[in-house]
Amino acid sequence: MLSRTDPAAGETGADPGGRHAPGRSTAWSLLVAGLIGLVASATLLIEKVELLKDPGYTPTCSINPVLSCGSIMKTWQAELLGFPNPVIGVVGFAVVTTTGASLLAGAVLRGWYWWGLLIGAAAGVLLVHWLILQSLYRIGALCPYCMVVWVVTMTIFVAAVTSLRRALRVPPSIIQYAPSLLVAWTLVVAALIAVRFWDYWSTLV
Known part of the structure; x- marks a missing residue:
């Protein structure tokens, strides 16, 4: 028997069997974010393969001195675990995409699955912030x-937290403003990018 869920709020319910049924908004967030991440990661992996085959190859995302994937792909930070970072993305985002699609199809996943998704998303968030710092203040280049x-x-992490809001005892006010917090985070990162590379951006004005 499925647990009661409030689709409008994207709230997660749980039945005695430990199953969780998030709202459709959460499912859509996972599906769309997962697909976008999967495409971006797969594209990066293809570009990396091309660069390995031809060291003189210029990736399509190398646009100018700042927006330069090629510069980043040649650093050790681009292979943190000994293989190209996009491999992690392809695997992880494939799981997220499948999760979102399964939920929209009516699947009800057990609590342990959601905890696994949250842990994976949290690890992704830590890696993302480390890569942001490396890109801005060590490598000095950005990859679109x-x-x-x-x-x-970040979107997937927010969706995972929303799904486990009751278990995590997250205040409703935080869940309510989660989209705004995500936008604020994006603006902060954009501001850091603007300040870090202002010398270059100013030449374009």
């Missing part, structure tokens, strides 16, 4: 596809 991954990773 990577920035897309940053945003969707």
